[in-house]
Amino acid sequence: MVGGAILLALSTAAVLGAVAAGGGPGCRCRPREPCWPSAQAWQGLNRSVDGALVGLKPFSFPCHDPNFDAAACDSVRLQSNGSIWRASNPGGVQWENWDALPAENQTCYVHSARGIPCRQGRVPVYAVLARRADHVQEAVRFAAKNNIKLVIKNSGHDFLGRSAGRDSLQISTYRLKNIAFTDNFVTKGPHGREVSHGAAVHVGGGVGLRELYNAVGERNLVVVAGLSHTVAAAGGYVQGGGHSPLGAWKGMGSDNALEFEVVSAEGKLVIANDQQNSDLFWALRGGGGGTFGVVTRVTLRTWPDVPIQRTVYGIEVPRQYESVFWAALADFHHHLVVLNDAGGAGYYDIKPSPLNATAPLALSGILQFANRTDTAAIQALCKPLQAAWNATLAGAPGAWSYFVADKLHNSTHDMFNEYLPKDRDTLGGTVILTSRLVSRELLSTQEGAVRLSDTLSRLKRSPSRVITGHVVAGGPPAGAIRQQGSGGEDATGLTPAWRRTLTHLTAGQGWDPAVATWEEQRAIMDSVTNGDGALLRALEPDMGAYLNEADVNEPNFQQAFWGSHYPRLLRVKQRWDPRGLFIVKSGVGSEGWDADGLCRLK
Ligand SMILES: Cc1cc2nc3c(=O)[nH]c(=O)nc-3n(C[C@H](O)[C@H](O)[C@H](O)COP(=O)(O)OP(=O)(O)OC[C@H]3O[C@@H](n4cnc5c(N)ncnc54)[C@H](O)[C@@H]3O)c2cc1C
Ligand SMILES: *[C@@H]1O[C@H](CO)[C@@H](O)[C@H](O)[C@H]1NC(C)=O
Ligand SMILES: *[C@@H]1O[C@H](CO)[C@@H](O)[C@H](O)[C@H]1NC(C)=O
Ligand SMILES: *[C@@H]1O[C@H](CO)[C@@H](O)[C@H](O)[C@H]1NC(C)=O
Ligand SMILES: *[C@@H]1O[C@H](CO)[C@@H](O)[C@H](O)[C@H]1NC(C)=O
Ligand SMILES: *[C@@H]1O[C@H](CO)[C@@H](O)[C@H](O)[C@H]1NC(C)=O
Ligand SMILES: *[C@@H]1O[C@H](CO)[C@@H](O)[C@H](O)[C@H]1NC(C)=O
Ligand SMILES: *[C@@H]1O[C@H](CO)[C@@H](O)[C@H](O)[C@H]1NC(C)=O
Numbered sequence: 001m002v003g004g005a006i007l008l009a010l011s012t013a014a015v016l017g018a019v020a021a022g023g024g025p026g027c028r029c030r031p032r033e034p035c036w037p038s039a040q041a042w043q044g045l046n047r048s049v050d051g052a053l054v055g056l057k058p059f060s061f062p063c064h065d066p067n068f069d070a071a072a073c074d075s076v077r078l079q080s081n082g083s084i085w086r087a088s089n090p091g092g093v094q095w096e097n098w099d100a101l102p103a104e105n106q107t108c109y110v111h112s113a114r115g116i117p118c119r120q121g122r123v124p125v126y127a128v129l130a131r132r133a134d135h136v137q138e139a140v141r142f143a144a145k146n147n148i149k150l151v152i153k154n155s156g157h158d159f160l161g162r163s164a165g166r167d168s169l170q171i172s173t174y175r176l177k178n179i180a181f182t183d184n185f186v187t188k189g190p191h192g193r194e195v196s197h198g199a200a201v202h203v204g205g206g207v208g209l210r211e212l213y214n215a216v217g218e219r220n221l222v223v224v225a226g227l228s229h230t231v232a233a234a235g236g237y238v239q240g241g242g243h244s245p246l247g248a249w250k251g252m253g254s255d256n257a258l259e260f261e262v263v264s265a266e267g268k269l270v271i272a273n274d275q276q277n278s279d280l281f282w283a284l285r286g287g288g289g290g291t292f293g294v295v296t297r298v299t300l301r302t303w304p305d306v307p308i309q310r311t312v313y314g315i316e317v318p319r320q321y322e323s324v325f326w327a328a329l330a331d332f333h334h335h336l337v338v339l340n341d342a343g344g345a346g347y348y349d350i351k352p353s354p355l356n357a358t359a360p361l362a363l364s365g366i367l368q369f370a371n372r373t374d375t376a377a378i379q380a381l382c383k384p385l386q387a388a389w390n391a392t393l394a395g396a397p398g399a400w401s402y403f404v405a406d407k408l409h410n411s412t413h414d415m416f417n418e419y420l421p422k423d424r425d426t427l428g429g430t431v432i433l434t435s436r437l438v439s440r441e442l443l444s445t446q447e448g449a450v451r452l453s454d455t456l457s458r459l460k461r462s463p464s465r466v467i468t469g470h471v472v473a474g475g476p477p478a479g480a481i482r483q484q485g486s487g488g489e490d491a492t493g494l495t496p497a498w499r500r501t502l503t504h505l506t507a508g509q510g511w512d513p514a515v516a517t518w519e520e521q522r523a524i525m526d527s528v529t530n531g532d533g534a535l536l537r538a539l540e541p542d543m544g545a546y547l548n549e550a551d552v553n554e555p556n557f558q559q560a561f562w563g564s565h566y567p568r569l570l571r572v573k574q575r576w577d578p579r580g581l582f583i584v585k586s587g588v589g590s591e592g593w594d595a596d597g598l599c600r601l602k
Contacts, residue, residue, distance in 0.1 A: 026599055026600035026602070027598055027599040027600070028147055028148060028149040028167070028597075028598045028599070029146060029147045029148055030149075030167040030598070031125055031167055035146070035147065036146075037142075037146050037148075041146070042126065045128075045138065045139070045142045048138040048142075049128050049130070049135040049138050049139065050131070050135065052128050052129045052130060052131060052135055053126055053127070053128055053129075054090060054126065054127050054129060055125070055126055056090055056091050056123055056124055056125060056126060056127055056170070057091055057118070057120070057123070058091055058092060058099060058108035058118055058119075058120065058121065058123045059076055059080070059089050059091035059092045060073075060076055060080070060092075060108045060109060060110045060118060061091075061108060061118050062076060063076060063077070063108075063110065063114065063118070064108060064112075064114055064115075064116060064117055064118035065114055065115055065117065066117075067118065068114050076110065077110055077111070080110045080428050081426050081427065081428045082425055082426065082427070083155070083157075083228075083229055083230045083425045083426070083427035084208075084229065084230055084425060086156060086230075086427060086428070087154075087155040087156055087157075087174055087208065087230040088174055090124075090127035090129060090153065090170055090172050091123055092123060092156070092164075093153065093156030093157075093158065093161070093163050093164050094155070094156045094157045094158075094427045094428070095158075095159070095161070095427075095428075095429065095430055095431055096109055096110065096428065096429060096430050096513050097161070097430040097431070097432070097513065097521075098122060098158070098161035098163075098164045099121050099122055099123055099164060100121040100122065100513065101119075101121040101122055101166060102513075102518045102521055103518055105119070105518075106119035106120060106121040106122075106166075107119060107121060107513070108120075108121060108123075109513045109514055110428070111513075111514045112513065112514040113514070120166070121166065122161065122164040122165055122166045123164065123166075124151050124164070124165060124166075124167075124168040124169060124170035125167060125168065125169065126169050126170065127153070127169070127170035127171070127172050128169070128170070128171050128172065129172045129174070129175055130171060130172060130173060130175060130176060131175050131176070132176075133176075133261065133263060133269050133296040133297075134269075136171055136173070136205075136263045136294050136296055137263050137267045137268075137269060138267075139169065139171045140171070140263050140264075140265065140267045140294065140581070141267035142169070143169050143581065144265065144266075144267065144579070144581055148168065148169050149165055149166075149167055149168040149169070149583075149596075149597060149598055150168060150169055150170075150171065150581060150582065151163060151164060151165040151168040151169070151170045151171070151290075152170075152171050152173065152235075152289070152290050152294055152582075153170050153171070153172050153173070153174070154172075154173045154174060154205065154206060154232040154234075154235035154236065154289075155174070155208060155230045155231050155232045155235065157228070157230065157231050157236070157427075158236055158289075158548075159431065159432075159433050159548065159549055159550070159552075160547075160550065160551075160552035160584075160585060160586060161552060161585065162236070162289065162290050162552075162584035162585060162587065163236070163290070165596065165597060166596055166598075167596075167598065171294060172206075173205040173206045173232070173234075173235065173294065173295075173296070174206040174232075175206055176204035176205035176206040176207070176234075176296055176297070177204050177206055177207055177211070178202070178203075178204035178207075178297070179201060179202070179203060179204065179207060179211070179212065179215045180201070180202045181199075181200075181201050181202075181219065181221075181302070182199065182200050182201075182202070183199050184196050184197070184198060184199065185197045185198065185199070185200035185258055185259070185299060187258070187259065187273045187274055187275045187276075188275060188276075189275040190275070193275070195274060195275065197258050197301065198301065199221070199301070199302045199303075200258055200299050200300060200301055200302055201215070201216060201221075201223060201299070201300055201302050202297055202298075202299050203233050203234050203297065203298050203299070203300055204234065204296070204297055205232070205234045205235065205294070205295055205296045205297060205298075206232055206234075206235075207232065207233055207234065208228075208229060208230040208231065208232055208233070209225050209226055209227075209228050209229065209230070209231050209232075209233055209237075209420075210228075210229040210230065210420050210422075212225060212233050213225070213413065213416045213420070216302060216305075216413075217305070217411070217413035217416070217417075219302075220304065220305045220411070220413075221302040221303065221304065221305055222246070222302065222303050222304070222305045222306070222411075222412045222413065223256065223300050223301070223302055223303070224242075224244045224246045224247065224249075224250045224251065224252070224253050224255070224256045224300075224301075224303075225237070225238075225242065225244055225246075225253055225300075226242060226243060226244055226253065227244075227245060227347075227416075227419055227420065228420070229420055229425045230425070233253075233298060233300065234260075234295050234296075234297060234298035235289055235295065236288070236289030236290065236548060237253060237289075237548065238253045238254050238257055238284075238285075238298055238300075239254070239284050239285075239286075239287065239288055239289040239291075239292075239295065240254075240286070240288050240289055240546075240547050240548035241253065241254050241285075241286045241494050241495075241498060241546065241547070241548065242254050242548075243470060243472035243473060243504065243546070244472060245345050245346060245347075245368055245415075245472065246345070246370055246412065247345060247472040247473045247474075247475070247477075248340055248343050248344060248345035248370075248471065248472070248473065248474055248475025248476070248477070248478075249343055249345070249370035249371065249475060249476075249477070250301075250303060250370075250477060251477040251478070251481075252286075252473065252494060252498065253300075254284075254285035254286050254492055254494055255285070255477070255492065255494075256300050256301040257284070257285055257298055257299070257300055257301075258273060258274075258299045258300065258301060259271060259272065259273035259281070259298070259299040260272045260273070260280070260281065260284050260295050260297070260298050260299075261295070261296045261297040261298075262280065262284070262292070262293040262294065262295050262296065263293055263294040263296060264293045264576060264577075265293065265576060265577040265578075265579065265581040265582060269296070270293075272284060273299075279572045279575065280292060280293070280572060280576055282491075282492060282493050282568075282572065283493045283569055283572040283573070283576075283588075284493070285492035285493055285494060286492050286493040286494025286495065286498075286562075286565070287493040287562070287565075287569045287572070287573075287588055288547050288561070288584070288587050288588060289584070289587075290582055290583075290584035290587060291573060291577075291582050291583075291584060291587045291588050291589065292572065292573065292576055292577065292582065292588075293576060293577070293582065294582075305411045305412055305413055306370055306371035306411070306412060307371065307372075307373050307408060307409060307410055307411060308368050308369065308370045308371070308372070308408075308409045308411070308412050308415050309368065309369045309372045309373065309374075309375060309378055309405060309407075309408050309409075310346075310366055310367070310368050310405070310406060310407040310408070310409060310415070311366065311367045311368075311369075311378065311379075311382065311403065311404065311405045311406065312364075312365070312366050312402070312403075312404055312406050313364070313365055313366075313367065313382075313401070313402060313403040313404070314362065314363055314364035314365065314401065314402055315328050315329075315332075315362065315363045315389060315393065315399065315400070315401040316360040316361070316362050316399065316400055316401075317360055317361045317362075317393070317396050317398075317399040318360050318361075318396060318397075318398045318399060319354070319357075319359075319360060319361055321395070321396035321398075321399060322361060322457075324392060324393060324395050324396040324399060325352075325361040325363075325396075325399075326453040326454070326456070326457050327392050327450075327453070328363070328389055328392045328393055328399075328401070329350065329363060329452075329453045329456070330446065330449040330450045330452065330453040331385060331388040331389055331392055331449070332363060332385065332389075332449075333438075333443045333449040333452055333453070333502075333503070334388075334443055334444075334445070334446050334448075334449035335384060335385035335388065336443060336471065336502060336503065337440055337443055337444050337502060338381065338384070339367060339381060339382070339385075340440070340471055340474045340475055340502055341474075341475065341476075341479070342369070342378075342381055342475075343369050343370060343371075343372065343475050343476060344367045344368070344369055344381075344471065344475070345367070345368055345369075345370070345471050345472055345475065346365055346366040346367040346368050346471050347365060347366060347468065347469065347470055347471070347472075348363060348364065348365025348366070348468070348469040348471075349362075349363070349364055349365065349466050349467070349468055349469075350362075350363050350456065350466070350467040350468075350469065351363075351364075351465065351466055352456070352457065352459075352461060352465060352467070353461040353462060353463060353464075353465045354463070355463050355464055356463075360398075360399075365469070367471070368415070370412065373408060375405045375408060378405060379405055382403050385403070386401065386403050389401040429510055430510045430511055430512075430513055431508045431509070431510045432508060432509055432510070432524065432525055432528045432551065432552075433506050433507070433508040433528070433549055433550060433551060434506065434507055434508070434528050434529070434532050434533040434536060434545070434550065434551040434554075435504060435505065435506050435545040435546045435549045435550040435551070436504070436505050436536040436537070436539065436540075436543065436544075436545055437495075437497050437498065437500075437501040437503075437504050437543045437544050437545060437546060438452060438501065438502055438503045438504070438505060438539070438540065438543065439497075439500045439501060439502060439540055439543055440474060440500060440501070440502040441500065442502075442539070442540055443502050443503075451539065452539065455535050455536060455538070455539050456505075458535055459507055459531075459532045459535060459536075460509070460527055460531055460532055462509075465507075467505060467506070467507045468505070468506050468507075469503045469504070469505055470503065470504040470505075470506070471502070471503050472504060473498050473499075473501045473502075473504070474501060474502050478498075478499045478500075478501075481499050482499055482500070490565070493562070493565055493568070493569050493572075494565070495544050495547075495561060495562045495563045495565060496563050496564060496565065497542075497543045497544035497563050498546075500543070501543070504546050504549070505536070506546075506549050507528075507532050507536075508528075509524050509527065509528055510524075511524055525553065528551055528553075529551055529553045529554070529555070533551055533554065533555075537555075537560075544559070544560045544561060544562075544563055545560045545561060547561040547562075547586075550586075552585055552586055553586075554586060557586040558588075558591070561586070562588070566588070569588045570588055570589060573588045573589040574589070577589070580592070580593065580600070583597035584597065585597065
C-alpha cells in the first residue's frame with residue numbers, strides 16, 4: 001500500500017515532465033522551445049555579468065563516447081572525490097544521484113562505462129559564476145524576464161538535490177568570498193533608532209566553513225557553524241537552520257545570523273535584519289535555501305574563542321546478545337538528557353549490522369563541552385551512564401564500554417583543525433537520507449528511550465549500515481527559549497521542533513551508480529521513505545525532520561520541516577516571490593509545482 005505511493009508520485013512526475021516538454025501555460029521556458037532566448041540574448045546576459053556566463057556540460061563529459069578523452073577523463077576521475085573541486089565546478093554537485101535523471105536514462109556518471117553516452121540530466125544549461133551581487137541581480141532579472149527555471153548552487157552539498165535542476169540557469173554563489181569583521185554590528189531602524197549587536201563577521205555568499213573557521217580562528221574568535229569544509233555558511237546551511245557542534249552552547253547557526261543581503265525575485269538588492277524587511281529576516285532563519293531570494297552576504301555573531309573538553313565513548317556487544325545492545329543504547333539515550341542539559345554536544349554512530357560475522361554491534365561517539373575545563377566535574381556527570389552500562393552489559397559476556405575524557409582542546413579552533421584536516425575532504429557517490437528529530441521529552445523516561453531502541457532495531461539492516469546521531473541542539477540555549485514559551489520559539493522561521501530536540505537521527509542508503517538499475521534505485525528510495533522513514537515518523541508524529549539532511553520525498557514535508565511556522569513562511573514567500581521564481585523541491589511554496597519546478601500544477 002504505502003510502497004505504491006512513491007512509485008505513483010514518481011510516475012506522475014514523469015508524465016508532468018512530458019507535458020512540460022511541449023511547453024504550455026504555467027510552465028517554464030525550456031531549450032528548443034521558441035520562447036528560449038536567442039544566442040544573442042545570452043550574449044547580452046554574458047556582457048551584463050562581465051563575461052561570467054558559461055555553457056554547462058556534466059563534468060564527466062570526457063569520460064564517455066564519442067567524446068572520450070583519456071587524459072581529460074583521468075583528470076576528472078582523480079579530482080572528482082574532492083569536495084572543493086565539486087563545489088567550484090558548475091558542471092555537477094556533490095552527490096552523483098542529483099546530477100542524473102536515471103528515470104530517463106540521462107546520466108553521465110564518473111565511473112560508468114565509456115560506451116554509455118553522456119547526457120545532461122539535471123545539470124543546468126548555463127551558469128552565471130557570480131563574482132559580485134550585481135551579477136546575481138542580472139541573472140535573476142534575465143531568468144524572470146525570460147521565464148527560465150533558476151537554480152542556486154553554492155557548495156552543491158544539498159542532500160535533497162535542490163542545487164541542481166534540468167533545463168535551468170544556475171547562479172553559482174561560490175565565488176562570493178569576502179570576509180570582513182566588525183567589533184560592533186549596528187542595525188538602524190526607520191526613525192534613526194540604532195541597535196547594537198556586538199562583534200560580528202560579514203560573510204560572502206560563497207564562503208565555505210573551513211575558510212570561515214580559518215578567518216575567525218586567526219582572530220581568536222568563533223562562530224556557530226557546521227562540521228564540513230565546503231558547506232557554505234550563508235547558503236542552504238544557515239537558511240535551513242544550521243546545526244553545529246557548538247549548538248548546545250550558543251544555539252543554532254540561524255540564531256546567530258544578524259542580517260542578510262539578498263537579491264529579491266524583482267532583482268533588487270535588499271537588506272533583511274531586525275529593523276528592515278524583518279519578515280524576510282524571519283523566514284531566512286530556518287525557512288530553507290533557494291526559496292526567498294539569493295543571499296549574497298550573511299552577518300554572523302562572533303564569540304571569543306574558548307577551550308572545549310572532549311569525551312569519547314562507546315559500547316561493543318557480541319552479536320548473539322543483540323537485545324543487550326539495544327538496552328544499552330536505551331541507557332545511553334536516556335542519560336543523554338542530563339549530559340545535553342549541561343551543554344554536552346557531539347555526534348555518534350550506531351552500527352546494528354556490522355560488516356562481518358565476528359564483528360560486534362557497536363555504538364561510538366564524542367561529546368564536547370564548550371567553555372568547560374573542569375574535566376573532573378564532567379567525568380562525574382558521566383558516571384551514572386557508565387554505571388547503567390555496567391549493569392546492562394553484565395548480561396552479555398564479552399561486551400564492554402568506555403567513556404574517556406581524552407582531550408582538552410585549548411580552543412574550538414584547535415578542535416575544528418582536528419576534525420576538518422586540510423588534506424582530507426572526500427565526497428562524491430550517492431546517498432538518500434531520512435531524518436528524524438527526537439525530543440528531550442521522549443528520552444526523559446527510560447520507557448521512551450526503550451521505544452527509540454525498539455524503532456531503530458527495526459530499520460533496514462545491511463552490511464555497513466550506520467545510523468548517525470547528532471547532538472547539536474538543546475542545552476541551555478534551547479532551555480531558555482522553551483521557558484519563554486512560544487515567543488522564543490517564534491522568533492525565527494525555524495521549526496519549533498528543534499527547540500525540543502535532543503538528538504537528530506539520520507539513516508541513509510546509497511548505491512553504485514555505475515551498476516544499479518533504475519528499478520533498484522527506486523526500490524531504495526521507496527524503502528527510505530516508506531520503510532525506515534515511516535518507522536521513524538511513527539515514533540513521535542508531532543516532531544519533525546531537519547530539512548537540510550532529510551528525504552526529498554518526505555510526506556507532508558510542510559509539517560515535518562516547519563511545523564506550526566509553515567503558514568507564516570508561506571505568506572512571506574508569497575509576498576517576496578509572488579510569481580514563484582525560486583522553487584525547490586519540498587521547499588516553502590513548492591506544493592504548487594511539479595517535481596522539477598518546471599510547471600505549475602493545475
Ligand atoms: C559533508 C557534509 C557535512 C554537513 N555538515 C552539516 C553540519 O554540520 N550542520 C548542518 O546543519 N548541516 C550540515 N550539512 C548539510 C548542509 O547544511 C546542507 O547540505 C546544505 O543544503 C548546504 O548548503 P550549501 O548552500 O552549502 O549547499 P547547496 O547544495 O549549494 O545549496 C543548498 C540549498 O540552498 C540554496 N542556496 C545555496 N546558496 C544560496 C544562497 N546564497 N541564497 C539562497 N539560496 C541558496 C540552494 O539553491 C539549495 O536549495 C552537511 C552536508 C554535508 C554533505
Ligand atoms: C562569455 O564571455 C566570456 C568573455 O568574453 C567568454 O569567454 C565566454 O565564453 C562567454 N560565455 C558564453 C556562454 O558564450
Ligand atoms: C581522491 O582519491 C585519490 C586516489 O584514490 C587520493 O589520492 C586522493 O587523496 C583523494 N582525494 C580526496 C580529496 O579524498
Ligand atoms: C535505458 O537504457 C537501458 C540500457 O542502457 C535500457 O535497457 C533501457 O530500456 C533504457 N530505458 C529507457 C527508459 O530508455
Ligand atoms: C571483522 O571486522 C572487524 C572490525 O569491524 C575486523 O577487526 C576484523 O578483522 C574483521 N574480521 C574478518 C574475518 O574480516
Ligand atoms: C566562558 O565562561 C566564562 C566563565 O564562566 C564566562 O565568563 C564567559 O563569558 C564564557 N564565554 C563565552 C564566550 O560564553
Ligand atoms: C564500570 O565497570 C568498570 C570495569 O569493571 C569499572 O572500572 C568502573 O568503575 C565501573 N563504573 C561505574 C560507574 O560503575
Ligand atoms: C593549542 O594546541 C595546539 C595543539 O593542539 C597547539 O599547536 C597550539 O599552539 C596551542 N595554542 C595555544 C595558544 O596554546
